[in-house]
Amino acid sequence: MQLHRRVLGSAAGLGRTCNTLRAAPTRTYLQFKHNMSVTVATAVAVAEEAATPSFVAPVAVTSVDETQYGPQLQAKIRKLKDLFAEFNPPELEVFESPPSHYRMRAEFTIEQRDGNFRYVMFDNSPAPPPPPQPGTAAEDAADGGGAAAAAAASTSAPAAAASEAAAAAAPPARGGGGGGGGRPKGPRRVTVESFPVASRQLNELMEVVRRECAECPELRTRLFQANFHTTLAGDAMVTLLYHRKLGPEWAAAAERLRDALAATPTAAAAGRRPHVIGRSRKQKLELEAGFVLESLTVGGRQYVQKQVEGAFSQPNGTVCQHMLGWAMDVTRAQPQGPEEGQQPAQEAQEGQQPQKRPRLTAAGEAGDGAPEAEAEAEAANGGGGEAAEGGGPQDDLLELYCGNGNFTVPLAQNFRRVVATEVSKSSVEAARFNLEANGVSNVFLARMASEEFAETMRARGSRRRLEGLGPWEELRLRTILVDPPRAGLDDFTVQLLQEFDRIVYISCNPETLHANLRAIAATHRIARFAAFDQFPYTHHLECGVYLTRRAA
Numbered sequence: 001m002q003l004h005r006r007v008l009g010s011a012a013g014l015g016r017t018c019n020t021l022r023a024a025p026t027r028t029y030l031q032f033k034h035n036m037s038v039t040v041a042t043a044v045a046v047a048e049e050a051a052t053p054s055f056v057a058p059v060a061v062t063s064v065d066e067t068q069y070g071p072q073l074q075a076k077i078r079k080l081k082d083l084f085a086e087f088n089p090p091e092l093e094v095f096e097s098p099p100s101h102y103r104m105r106a107e108f109t110i111e112q113r114d115g116n117f118r119y120v121m122f123d124n125s126p127a128p129p130p131p132p133q134p135g136t137a138a139e140d141a142a143d144g145g146g147a148a149a150a151a152a153a154s155t156s157a158p159a160a161a162a163s164e165a166a167a168a169a170a171p172p173a174r175g176g177g178g179g180g181g182g183r184p185k186g187p188r189r190v191t192v193e194s195f196p197v198a199s200r201q202l203n204e205l206m207e208v209v210r211r212e213c214a215e216c217p218e219l220r221t222r223l224f225q226a227n228f229h230t231t232l233a234g235d236a237m238v239t240l241l242y243h244r245k246l247g248p249e250w251a252a253a254a255e256r257l258r259d260a261l262a263a264t265p266t267a268a269a270a271g272r273r274p275h276v277i278g279r280s281r282k283q284k285l286e287l288e289a290g291f292v293l294e295s296l297t298v299g300g301r302q303y304v305q306k307q308v309e310g311a312f313s314q315p316n317g318t319v320c321q322h323m324l325g326w327a328m329d330v331t332r333a334q335p336q337g338p339e340e341g342q343q344p345a346q347e348a349q350e351g352q353q354p355q356k357r358p359r360l361t362a363a364g365e366a367g368d369g370a371p372e373a374e375a376e377a378e379a380a381n382g383g384g385g386e387a388a389e390g391g392g393p394q395d396d397l398l399e400l401y402c403g404n405g406n407f408t409v410p411l412a413q414n415f416r417r418v419v420a421t422e423v424s425k426s427s428v429e430a431a432r433f434n435l436e437a438n439g440v441s442n443v444f445l446a447r448m449a450s451e452e453f454a455e456t457m458r459a460r461g462s463r464r465r466l467e468g469l470g471p472w473e474e475l476r477l478r479t480i481l482v483d484p485p486r487a488g489l490d491d492f493t494v495q496l497l498q499e500f501d502r503i504v505y506i507s508c509n510p511e512t513l514h515a516n517l518r519a520i521a522a523t524h525r526i527a528r529f530a531a532f533d534q535f536p537y538t539h540h541l542e543c544g545v546y547l548t549r550r551a552a
């Protein structure tokens, strides 16, 4: 049973894997080193979902029917609840997406044949072929895809299909070949006319790029891919990828394109000129900038967020705000008193007493139990007592996989200090920018793989990249937040998590989250459980789990 499939040469990164292969129309493979997404253009078949107990068997989206948004989300929720029932979680908090125009980013392969300029993506989902629709995708069939590919590649299909399709390691596009009315093997080529799952601005930009390329040979010659990145703030960038060297003529043409993009309704209303980036082998030309500035509202406060071209950013801006609000809420220090005494339902049922929480030292060791030491530790931890839910400004947060500081920036106010790590250089640079731009000064940020950081921390070791962190003994790390790629956490990191009193685990893959929780549940219980529908019309679901240490 698969939770996700790979799609070739298609929509924007959900950013959960590091290296992906993508196919250009020439069938040349290109390796992208950043976190492009590998999800698929699929929708949840409600009836089928009801009959199957896990995250499987999605069918290809052939249109975006907003009336189906609710039922499809409910089907996903049911599956999620079933999967996690063994952990006896509290009531699931569900955060919906807008039913359309929710995706901030998309990537398309460009096909240029017979003077036509087409946005194309490759859908690898195993959808059964719907009956052919006259006039929908005839040209795709003519490319050798056969009836199945032709039927599936309707102008509405790609809209939804493209929504979650992404670059992936997969065989070259075959454009069909199944024959006999069966589903062709390999990814299905889908022509994208419009893209209603993506932001309105993204659709506006697509139209202008199509038009300008049609009129300007300098822009379209050997162009094989176009990436669009928009924001809730109206800032945007377009990256055009070529199989040729780019010179000053291209820059002049791109400047004209930029003017045309600036005249689109959303950019004009926001007063932002979209950036244009040209890429070819060993070459990157930026017209003004290689990033966008997003504006996110969390808890009534606005945060600016630099999102760098090619680096991970959350794909659904609206749902991202929900995720940040939820993370703020679970890590906020709870008032002491009644909440302190409130036993978690599960523990109360089990007749357990709230545990005495060991203080996590920097080496990941519990306190030694000496009364004075424990009292001192409690005092150092803000005297938070045993059952405090949430960290608090007296505690420190360790955040692994921090990306551009998406969670780090708003969460920093809930903690005395934050130690954050991320492996991607461009994301770390963006995170530094974002911390400064938002006036956050209590974060120590290290560019390190989480595994390396965990090992160093356990050994109380030192690393050049940890210079400035200060002595491990002075940290008060009791809360950890992780937001790993789809593969989830390795065993070593899971063990590290278990040394913390409070765990916030953000996951885009319920199955790897579930597998990790099997280990974590021995020491921690789920205190809050949330679903964030980042990826409507697909079987993908982002989850948030907040865990606290079980009573001893």
Ligand SMILES: C[S@@+](CC[C@H](N)C(=O)[O-])C[C@H]1O[C@@H](n2cnc3c(N)ncnc32)[C@H](O)[C@@H]1O
Pocket: 015, 016, 018, 035, 312, 313, 314, 400, 401, 402, 403, 404, 405, 406, 407, 421, 422, 423, 424, 427, 448, 449, 450, 451, 483, 484, 485
């Ligand atoms: C799902 S993204 C989350 C990013 C960030 N929390 C956010 O909300 O935008 C996962 C991040 O983990 C980073 N990453 C992947 N493998 C890593 C590793 N081994 N160590 C540290 N960071 C890693 C990626 O570069 C990416 O930024």
